[in-house]
Amino acid sequence: MKVYVWLSTVVSMATALDNGLARTPPMGWLSWERFRCNIDCDADPNNCISEQLFKQMADIMVEEGYQDAGYNYVSIDACWPAPQRDANGSLVPDPKRFPSGMNALIHSKGLKFGMYEDFGHTTCLGFPGSEFYMQQDAQTFASWEIDLLKFDGCYSNPRDADYGYPVMEFFLNKTGRPILFSCEWSVYQRKQGMAINYTAVANGCNTWRNYNDIQDSWDSVLEILDYWGNNTGDFLSKAGPGSFSDPDMAGREGIFQVWRKELAQDGSYAIAIINSSDHGMPNLFNSTLGELGLSNSNGYNVTEVFDGTPMGQFKPQSPFNFRVNPSGILLVTCAPL
DSSP states (O other): OOOOEEEOOOOOOOOOOOSSOOSSOOEEEESHHHHTTOOOTTTOTTTSSSHHHHHHHHHHHHHTTTTTTTOOEEEOOSSOBOSSOOTTSOOOBOTTTOTTOSTTSSGGGTOEEEEEEESSSBOTTSSBOOTTOHHHHHHHHHHTTOSEEEEEOTTSOGGGHHHHHHHHHHHHHHTTSOOEEEEOHHHHHHHTTOOOOHHHHHHHOSEEOOSOOOOSSHHHHHHHHHHHHHTTTSGGGGOBTTBBOOOOOOEEETTEEEEEEEOSSTTOEEEEEEEOOOSSSOEEEEEETTTTTOOOTTOEEEEETTTOOEEEEEOTTSEEEEEEOTTOEEEEEEEEO
């Protein structure tokens, strides 16, 4: 079985949510893109949103090495709750699909547990939302020992997000349990054409999203990459340890997108060259490190990331030419000489 993983990548140092979490990019597995809101466990027991599915994914994360590589969150997305809150107004997991409850679902494998809720009166699929219940829901999540909350924005007024998301972050912190806060704050404001206060978003959220759901297609991936590359509203400058968006983009050269990020080591960079074409044979990328923003006059030692292959030493003005497969990526590190 394929495991679809997500990551959020550091961009730059900036003012960010200071709850001690997400000092490095959080990585893990989220159910939505693949399993959506499949709740028919009678007809489709192997693919429905249930404790069986998440225990299976936790096993795969450990056994196939994802956990060792740093993917340590297993996150439930939509459609986990019962259709109604209980008599005390608390959220409860669907008793048929999650008969063991939530407390012991993921942690036994040494993984972290992510949960989904919504700022509106219902979730996007019609389950109970957190409107008017944020403090109670935060306490419930803490009692379940969750490690991450993805907070959606369906059936809410996007103008209310500027105070609503910080209120939920306040209640999460008040529980005393460290819960990484993942916001959909800006994505709903973008859809309404609103001006977005990205400084406030970064101050209130550990991770934050701006654009549409990713779909199971290359076109969807390219559309998202283009949006981040355009950097509308300069949201990239607001991200950093404690509050992450997505990678820095150096530019576009024809069919290629080039992404550059300075690493923790002094003067080292990571460069990703993405071939957005899906036609025919590999295409030639033709540039120099200087054109990509690397200026060390002594040059750089370039190494391919995935298998550690040395690719040579390059000065800023030296030709930097490689062939990249259609819909493929060349990912390298450049260490100064």
